[in-house]
Amino acid sequence: MKKKLIILAGIMAIMILVVFATAYYNNRNYKRVSNNEEKSISVVASFYPTYVLAINLTDGISDIEVDGLTDFSGGCLHDYQLTANDMRLLSNADVFIINGGGMEEYLANVIDSYPHLKIINLSEGITMLESQVHHGGDNPHVWLDPHLYMLQIENAREGLVNYIQERVNVNKDNTNNESDYNKEVIEQLNSNADAYLEEVAALADDMNIMLDRVEDLVQNKNISNKVVVFHDSFAYLSNKAGLEVAYTIEIDEDTPLSAGEVAEVVDVIRQENILYLFTEEQYDDTISDRIMDETEAQVYVIDSAVTGDGTKDSYLKAMRRNIETLKKAFVE
Numbered sequence: 574m575k576k577k578l579i580i581l582a583g584i585m586a587i588m589i590l591v592v593f594a595t596a597y598y599n600n601r602n603y604k605r606v607s608n609n610e611e612k613s614i615s616v617v618a619s620f621y622p623t624y625v626l627a628i629n630l631t632d633g634i635s636d637i638e639v640d641g642l643t644d645f646s647g648g649c650l651h652d653y654q655l656t657a658n659d660m661r662l663l664s665n666a667d668v669f670i671i672n673g674g675g676m677e678e679y680l681a682n683v684i685d686s687y688p689h690l691k692i693i694n695l696s697e698g699i700t701m702l703e704s705q706v707h708h709g710g711d712n713p714h715v716w717l718d719p720h721l722y723m724l725q726i727e728n729a730r731e732g733l734v735n736y737i738q739e740r741v742n743v744n745k746d747n748t749n750n751e752s753d754y755n756k757e758v759i760e761q762l763n764s765n766a767d768a769y770l771e772e773v774a775a776l777a778d779d780m781n782i783m784l785d786r787v788e789d790l791v792q793n794k795n796i797s798n799k800v801v802v803f804h805d806s807f808a809y810l811s812n813k814a815g816l817e818v819a820y821t822i823e824i825d826e827d828t829p830l831s832a833g834e835v836a837e838v839v840d841v842i843r844q845e846n847i848l849y850l851f852t853e854e855q856y857d858d859t860i861s862d863r864i865m866d867e868t869e870a871q872v873y874v875i876d877s878a879v880t881g882d883g884t885k886d887s888y889l890k891a892m893r894r895n896i897e898t899l900k901k902a903f904v905e
C-alpha cells in the first residue's frame with residue numbers, strides 16, 4: 574500500500590512539474606512576441622548631426638533604437654576610418670542614416686560589406702556648394718543652412734517610413750495587430766517630423782532675418798565683407814549673408830598648424846584687410862590668439878553642431894547661438 578502511495582505521489586510530482594514547465598515555456602514565448610523583438614528596428618547614424626536628427630524623428634517610438642557611430646565629441650567625419658566596433662554595430666543594424674555628399678568617405682566599404690543594410694542619404698536631391706578645401710568637390714556641411722536641414726528631415730522621414738512599409742510587404746502573413754502597430758509607428762514618425770520641421774522653420778526665419786541684416790550692414794557700412802574660416806562648414810551661412818570667404822584654413826583637429834602656415838594666414842589677413850575670423854570650438858585657441866595679436870581681425874566661434882550633449886534640441890540651440898554670434902560680429 575505504502576509503495577503504491579509513493580508511486581502515485583511521484584507521478585503527481587512529475588505532472589505538476591510538466592504543468593509548470595509548460596506554463597513557463599509558453600510564458601517565455603509570449604514575452605518574446607510581446608517584446609516586439611522581431612519588429613524592433615536598429616538605426617545607426619553616421620555622426621552627431623545625423624544622430625540628433627534621428628532621435629528627433631524617432632522620439633517616443635520604443636521599438637526604434639538609434640545609435641551614433643561616433644561619440645558626441647567626435648566632430649566632422651573628414652578622413653574618418655571605420656573601427657572594428659563600428660563594423661560590429663553596422664553588422665547588427667537595419668538602417669544606416671548618412672549625411673551624404675562625401676562626408677562618409679568609407680561608404681563604399683559599408684555597402685560592400687552589408688548589402689542588405691538600408692542606407693538613408695539625407696542629402697539626396699540637395700544641391701551643394703563647392704568645397705573650398707579637400708581639392709574641391711561637394712561641400713557636405715548642408716545642415717548648417719536651416720532650409721537645407723529641413724530637406725534632410727524630409728529625406729529621413731521618407732526613408733524611415735519606406736523602410737517600415739517595405740518590411741510590412743515582406744512579411745505578408747502579418748496579423749492585423751502587427752499592421753496596426755506599424756501604422757502607429759508611421760503616424761508617430763510623421764508627427765515627430767512635423768513638430769521638428771516647425772521648430773527648424775522658426776529657426777530658419779530668425780536666421781534669415783540675421784543674415785539679411787548682416788548683408789545690409791556690410792554693404793552700407795562699406796566695410797570689408799571678407800572672412801577667414803577654419804572649416805568650410807561656415808560657407809552655407811556666409812554665402813547667404815553676402816560674405817566672401819577669403820581664406821579657408823585647412824586644419825586638422827589633432828595636429829596644430831605649423832609656424833609657416835600661421836604666418837601665411839596672418840599675411841593674407843593683413844593684405845586683404847580681413848576683420849572677421851570664424852573658428853570653431855573643436856579647434857585649438859593658440860592660432861586664433863596669435864591672429865588676434867598680430868592683425869586687426871576679431872575672432873568669433875561658430876558652432877557647426879557636430880558636437881554636443883546628445884539631447885534632442887542640440888541642433889536648435891547651436892544654431893541659435895550662431896545667430897547671436899553673427900549679431901555680435903556684424904551688428905553690435
Ligand SMILES: [Zn+2]
Nearest residue numbers: 649650804806
Ligand atoms: Zn566638416
